[in-house]
Amino acid sequence: MSLPRFSVNQSLFINLISAVLIIIGLVSLFGMSREIQPNVSFDILHITTSYPGSTPADVEKLITVPIEKELKQVDGIKEIGSASGAGLSSIYVEIDPDESGKQKQKIMRDVRNAVDRVKGLPRDVDDPLVTEVEIKQYPVIEVSLSGEMTERQLQRYADRLEDILEDINGVARIRKSGYREREIQILVDPDKLGEYYVSIDEIEDALASRNISLPAGKLNTETTEYSIRTAEEFLTTQEIEDVIIRANDAGNCLRIKDVACVSDTFKDEDIINKTLGTRSINLIVLKKESGDAITIVKEVRQKSKGYLEKQTDKLRISYVNDYSFYVQRRLSVLGNNGWASIFVVLGVLLIFLQKRIAFITFLGVPIAFFATFIVMSAMGLTINLITMFALIVVLGMLVDDGIIVAENVYRHMEEGMPPRLAAVKGTEEVMGPVITAIVTTIAAFAPLLFMSGLIGKFIKYIPIVLITALAASLVEALVILPSHLADF
Secondary structure: OOHHHHHHHOHHHHHHHHHHHHHHHHHHHHHOOEOOOOOOEEEEEEEEEEOOOOOHHHHHHHHHHHHHHHHOOOOOEEEEEEEEEOOEEEEEEEEOHHHOOOOHHHHHHHHHHHHHHOOOOOOOOOOOEEEEEEOOOOEEEEEEEEEOOOHHHHHHHHHHHHHHHHOOOOEEEEEEEOOOOEEEEEEEOHHHHHHHOOOHHHHHHHHHHHOEEEEEEEEEOOOOEEEEEEEEOOOOHHHHHOOEEEEOOOOOEEEHHHHEEEEEEEOOOOOOOEEOOEEEEEEEEEEOOOOOHHHHHHHHHHHHHHHHHOOOOOEEEEEEOOHHHHHHHHHHHHHHHHHHHHHHHHHHHHHHOOHHHHHHHHOHHHHHHHHHHHHHHHOOOOEOHHHHHHHHHHHOOOOHHHHHHHHHHHHHHHOOOOHHHHHHHHHHHHHHHHHHHHHHHHHHHHHHHHOOHHHHHHHOHHHHHHHHHHHHHHHHHHHHHHHHHHHO
16 A cells, blocks of 8 residues: 555544644754754863963973873874963864764873873872863853942852852853952061071971861760761961961960961952942853753843842842843844745745645645654754754745645546545655655755764754755655645
């Protein structure tokens, strides 16, 4: 039994399939994330190494060059670039596009192993950090807290709001800008060091031996087991000032406050954030790969507004770099173009075809679209500029096969053939040409799937969406459309 005959004989089943496709397609459409561009990996690894207090020349000689020598032994690397600055080494490793398929994970492991093999780094150097450059997590909005208050008060507000925003579904993490970490500074007087014959090492040893938190074993009784812990961490600057550096048998002792001044302050800052004329702390919200940028920003604004209403101080909240604005604007432009294209296609069908045939043929467009959305959702694709562009491009092609089938069926009806028989015979006569037309169109876009390099990572989403939509339209034209033509 041919597909058109099965379709006409099982019209109830075909209508049920059509309804299921529309319902699941709508669920898939509203469940997909919305963003400007798809999530792709750039096949670039970033190696950062911190060496506080060093000059760019020292960083290059002691850190950058040794790491680069080890990296040159790794196969599958296209290019290595580096930058050495004051206290920081940055190395970029670009993976060869020809090796970025199955070998990518192996190359990344080899790079990390090469970095771990580097010997002779200075003692004060932090462990090199190897990260992959990708756009799966990126900022969607900045929440700026400001007001006439002390910096510590502002930090307390920022910490509380950070905890609230981190609980939003789709938020990966919160990065703070303008937030200075607390720092206890011990400013040693050189004259007093010479007067008491004290070295810096003695002061460091005294502080290290006093500021500890260590387990000290267990104490068991007949009924209870106690965990013993030595908890002697500093809580106030007064405790630091009273630390004994040196003492003698006579009871005389030398304390930190005798040779130094202890101050509770913040780390030095290179950039000062200000909003509405006062110091501010910006909470930068980063979304997860699966998060919807528009939904996240909307909820961030709601949570921030609710938090602000509960405060009594002169706290002000502003929003900076709202990424969702650009997402909505660009998707709105494409959406408007898409709707315009739909009306133009429908108008052309009404001009050249009989009205009933034109409407039934046009029904294949939403069915093919909803089937495409189902496949896109299953593949983890998102609604972005590239996938929307592909849908608009394929819009006019989706009705080509339906027009051929519907017009041939209508021709048999005009000759007096019963609708159900005309639907079967008319579809069977043009199955070959219709399949050939769709396959040749698919063949024209298929080579885009094999483009290499960074451009290929973005372009590949166009043929994926196009081929999926064309295949869905072919199934609709040969299976669903004959049943609708016979019934209506």
